[in-house]
Structures are given as structure tokens and as C-alpha cells.
Amino acid sequence: MARRRSKRRTHVTAPNPNQAKGPINTGNASIRDPKSMVIRIGAGEVGSSVSQLAVDVRRVMEPGTASRLKERRANRLKDYLVMCGPLGVTHLLLFSRSESGNVNLRVALAPRGPTLHFRVEKYSLAKDVQRSQRRPKGAGKEFITPPLLVMNNFSSPAADAQSKVPKHLESLTTTVFQSLFAPINPQTTPLKSIRRVLLLNREQSKEEDGSFILNFRHYAITTKAAGISKPLKRLSAAEKLLSSKKSKKGGLPNLGKLQDIADFMIGGEDGSGYMTDGTSGSEAETDAEVEILESAPRKVLSAKARAAARGADEADGDHTEGAAENDNVERRAVKLVELGPRMRLRLLKVEEGVCAGKVMWHEYIHKSKExxxxxxxxxxxxxxxxxxxxxxxxxxxxxxxxxxxxxxxxRAGAPAIRRARTRWMWTTLMKTTTTTSLTARASRAMRRRK
Incomplete structure (x- = not known):
């Protein structure tokens, strides 16, 4: 019978990240980046609003979160903790609703804690925030990269170990929230990769009542060229549109009624009157302006071309290297557009472990030394x-x-023992039995066969 053919695939298979030795290209996220799970504890009891709030928080935590996680009523916290290790999950954000109707949020570090217990005093969903805006920001490429975390007033200068909100509690809270996202290096991180901002602002209470309240905000970063009139912006956008493969319908200015491009620059498409800052000529720039160095690709020149360019520069005399660098610097206005959700969080207690440990701090319960x-x-x-x-x-x-x-x-030695026992029995039988008895037994056996 012919041997069965076994398939041998010749194409290269995907690398196993657990066995690879060299660096692995995983796109925008790295294997060591923090990963989180936003979970509803008691999925059928929290209600539709809290369920939508959990979905919005998952959008904030993207791309390092389980966006399509489906909870079941039978699932318990222990089930999620068991899967944190194999999946590489480092943080758990647990939403729940108490019997009195309070919405709670627990932020825990897996698998050993600590756990921060917050009460969600007020919240607004992302869809409610966008309804209140005149021009809401649509879902684009903002969620491909993690947001930039900005924390304000987390540490107060007057806090110490004896304060109602001790110094070590502020440091612990800062560390927990800082570990939600991977750290960035300002020198090496490209500015285009920072598309969102997560703002955590601590409210400073006027009275030392021992409260720790955080305001949770989520924004998208938009930039536009500063100091440029609206007609020039339209021409720049039209130039980019012509170089792209997108539809050009409605994106190009209508210059058919004008005699010269100067009429469009001064009076717009109608060419009637002059545009000023007070009219619709240029928008008021009230946003923060920054200088950005454009990282344009440079063309590699040959030695002859470099020598020719150097000779031309020496002949001109006015063009210097510093001027060439300044040509790539562009002033842009930075604007924040809120994406939502909004939350007002009050810290109730801090405990060791994951939702089951010694209470390290409590807002309302204070114990004596005994x-x-x-x-x-x-x-x-x-x-x-x-x-x-x-x-x-x-x-x-x-x-x-x-x-x-x-x-x-x-079990492995049982057959050898049986063989040795058989040999011993046969040897004993041969020693104790005469030849006559063996012949008689053989004859009786032959009769039985017949």
C-alpha cells in the first residue's frame, strides 16, 4: 500500500510572540504595553446607561483594551482574573451598580492589586456630549493610537502622612493612573501619533474634608495652519485634493467669474469687496499656536548634484543653512474637541489585592491605633x-x-515479572515430574484433540 502524502507548507508562517527572540513588529502597540479590560459586574443589573458608559470607556482605552468583550451573567470576577495572565491584561476597570442605585467604578491592577474604589457621582455619555456640539468630531484615525494622559493637581504641597488624604495615597493614585498607558518619549515620539488627550483633574476642596474627587475628560486634538486667510486655506486644501485620488466634487473653489487670482485672494469667490479680520476673510485665532518642524522626506543627491547646489548657494550668498531649516518650521493652531464621556469620580477607599484585601484608606471610616x-x-x-x-x-x-x-x-516491570514467574513454574515442574508421567500427559492430550 502506498504511503499517504503529508502536506508540507512552504510559505512562511506567522511568528509566535512567545517564542521569538528578536524584536517583533506589532504595529502601533507593543507586547509590553499595558492592556486593560472594562467589565460590567452584574451585566443584567447595571442598566442600559451604565452599559453604554462602559462602551465609551472602552473607546477611551483603545487600542490596548478588549473592545468586543461580551460579559455573561454567570461570569464572576474570578473568571476574569484567571484569564488576565494568559492574555497579558494588566488593569481591570469594573463598573457596577449597588442596591441603593449608586454607580461604582473600581480600578485594579492585575493580578495582585491594589484596587481603587470610586463612586461615579455624575456622568455624561459620549453621544450626549456630541449632541451639544455644533460640529462634533467624527470617528477617524484617533483611536488607532493610545491617548496622551494629562493629570492635574494630583499632589498637594501641604499633604503629609498625617493628613486626611495622606501623601502616600496621592503617590499611589498617580502611579496607578500613569500605568494605564505606555510612557512616551518626547524626543522620539512623532507628533502625528498623539491624536487624543485624556484629562484627569483633581478638584481642590476649599475645606480639608478629606475628599479626593477627579474629573474625567476625553478630547481629540485637531491642528490647522495659523496666520493664513481663508482663501489661501481653500487653495491649499484644493491642491492637496488634486494630488489625492478622492472625489474632487465640491472641494475646489469656483474661479470662473474672476479675472485674476488676486480678486479671489482679496474678495473671495464673488470678488466683491475686501476681506478683513472683522468680516469672513480670516477666522479669529484664539487657539494655542505652536511651531512644528515638518519631517518631509529628503531627496538623496549625488556628489555632482551636491557640488552644483553648493556652488549655487555660494553664488547667492543669502541662502544659509539656518534659513533652510526655518523654511520647514510651520506655525499651527492646536484645538481640542471633546469626544466624551465625562465622569466625576469620588475616591471612597483603597485596598490591597484585587477587590479583596486589607483596607489601606477609607474616606468615611477612620480607626484608632488599637x-x-x-x-x-x-x-x-x-x-x-x-x-x-x-x-x-x-x-x-x-x-x-x-x-x-x-x-x-x-506497570513497566509487570511483563518481565510474569515471564520470570512462568520460567520458574516450568523449571519446577520439570524437576518434580518423571518422563513416564510426561508421556502419559502427552497421550491424554492427543486423545482430547481427536
């Missing part, structure tokens, strides 16, 4: 009991492994 010592004693006893259980479980696993190994050796 109560703190008793709590520390209880938690130390729990740690010892847990360590004893882990030690016992480890010993049981080792014992079962040894028993399994010994049982395997016994």
Missing part, C-alpha cells in the same frame, strides 16, 4: 493560614507525582 493593630493581627493570621494551605497543597502535589511515577515503574 483597631489598626487588631486588624493587622487578623490579616497576619490570614496570611499564615494561607501560607500553610499553600505549603500543604504543594506537599500533596509532590506526593502524588511520586506515587504516579512509582506506579508507572510497576
Amino acid at each position: 483597631e489598626l493593630k487588631a486588624m493587622e493581627k487578623r490579616w497576619e493570621q490570614k496570611r499564615q493560614e494561607k501560607a500553610a494551605r499553600q505549603k500543604e497543597q504543594k506537599a500533596n502535589v509532590e506526593r502524588k507525582k511520586k506515587e504516579k511515577k512509582n506506579n508507572g515503574k510497576r
Whole structure:
């Protein structure tokens, strides 16, 4: 019978990121970048508004989050924690609703904590924010890259270890939120990759009441050329439109009624009157202006071409290297357009572990030194009991492994034992039986066969 043909694929397969040794190109995200899951605890009980709020927060956390996560009523927090390790999830954002109707948000670091408990006092969905805008920002390429995190007033100069909001709590909260996104290097990060801003602003209370309140805002960054009149902007946009493959209908200015391009620059498409800043000639620039160095690709010249260009520069005498660099600098106006959602978060408590640990700080419950010592004693006893259980479980696993190994050796030696026993029985039979008895037994066997 011919041997069955086995397929041998000749094309290159995708690299396994867990086994690759060299650097891996994963697009905009890296394997070591923080990853998060936004989860609704009690998916059928939180309501439609909180469910939509969770979807909006997932949009904020993109691309390093599970955007299409589907929760089930049977799923518990333990189920998600088990999957955090294989999936590389570092943060959990848990939305829930209490029996009294309060919406809560827990921010936890997986798998060992700590956990920050917030109460969502007020919130607005992304669709509500966009309805209130005259020109809402559409969904484009903003969500391909993570947002730029901006935190304000997280640390107060007057805070210390004895304050109602201690200094170490402010540092811990800052560290937790900073770890939500990968750090950036201002010298090497291209400006075009920063398309969104996540603003976390802490409200400074006038009275030292021990409250820690954060305002959550999400913006898109838009830039446009500054100091350019509207007709010139339209001409620049038309030039870009002509060089692209998109539809040119409605994007080009109508110059058919004008005699000269100067009429369009001064009076617009109608050519009637002069445009000033007070009219519709140029928009008022109230945004922040920055200078951006354009990273245009440079053409590689040969030695002869470089020598010719150098000779032309020396002949002109006015063109210098600094002037060439200044030609690539462009002034642009930066504007923020809110995307939503909005949230007002009040920090209630901080605890160790993931939603099950010792309470490190609480806004309303304050304990004396004796109560703190008793709590520390209880938690130390729990740690010892847990360590004893882990030690016992480890010993049981080792014992079962040894028993399994010994049982395997016994099974492997069973055929040899049976063969040795058969040889011993046959040898004993031959020694104790005479030739006459063997002949009689053989004859009886022959009769039985007949």
C-alpha cells in the first residue's frame, strides 16, 4: 500500500510572540504595553446607561483594551482574573451598580492589586456630549493610537502622612493612573501619533474634608495652519485634493467669474469687496499656536548634484543653512474637541489585592491605633493560614507525582515479572515430574484433540 502524502507548507508562517527572540513588529502597540479590560459586574443589573458608559470607556482605552468583550451573567470576577495572565491584561476597570442605585467604578491592577474604589457621582455619555456640539468630531484615525494622559493637581504641597488624604495615597493614585498607558518619549515620539488627550483633574476642596474627587475628560486634538486667510486655506486644501485620488466634487473653489487670482485672494469667490479680520476673510485665532518642524522626506543627491547646489548657494550668498531649516518650521493652531464621556469620580477607599484585601484608606471610616493593630493581627493570621494551605497543597502535589511515577515503574516491570514467574513454574515442574508421567500427559492430550 502506498504511503499517504503529508502536506508540507512552504510559505512562511506567522511568528509566535512567545517564542521569538528578536524584536517583533506589532504595529502601533507593543507586547509590553499595558492592556486593560472594562467589565460590567452584574451585566443584567447595571442598566442600559451604565452599559453604554462602559462602551465609551472602552473607546477611551483603545487600542490596548478588549473592545468586543461580551460579559455573561454567570461570569464572576474570578473568571476574569484567571484569564488576565494568559492574555497579558494588566488593569481591570469594573463598573457596577449597588442596591441603593449608586454607580461604582473600581480600578485594579492585575493580578495582585491594589484596587481603587470610586463612586461615579455624575456622568455624561459620549453621544450626549456630541449632541451639544455644533460640529462634533467624527470617528477617524484617533483611536488607532493610545491617548496622551494629562493629570492635574494630583499632589498637594501641604499633604503629609498625617493628613486626611495622606501623601502616600496621592503617590499611589498617580502611579496607578500613569500605568494605564505606555510612557512616551518626547524626543522620539512623532507628533502625528498623539491624536487624543485624556484629562484627569483633581478638584481642590476649599475645606480639608478629606475628599479626593477627579474629573474625567476625553478630547481629540485637531491642528490647522495659523496666520493664513481663508482663501489661501481653500487653495491649499484644493491642491492637496488634486494630488489625492478622492472625489474632487465640491472641494475646489469656483474661479470662473474672476479675472485674476488676486480678486479671489482679496474678495473671495464673488470678488466683491475686501476681506478683513472683522468680516469672513480670516477666522479669529484664539487657539494655542505652536511651531512644528515638518519631517518631509529628503531627496538623496549625488556628489555632482551636491557640488552644483553648493556652488549655487555660494553664488547667492543669502541662502544659509539656518534659513533652510526655518523654511520647514510651520506655525499651527492646536484645538481640542471633546469626544466624551465625562465622569466625576469620588475616591471612597483603597485596598490591597484585587477587590479583596486589607483596607489601606477609607474616606468615611477612620480607626484608632488599637483597631489598626487588631486588624493587622487578623490579616497576619490570614496570611499564615494561607501560607500553610499553600505549603500543604504543594506537599500533596509532590506526593502524588511520586506515587504516579512509582506506579508507572510497576506497570513497566509487570511483563518481565510474569515471564520470570512462568520460567520458574516450568523449571519446577520439570524437576518434580518423571518422563513416564510426561508421556502419559502427552497421550491424554492427543486423545482430547481427536
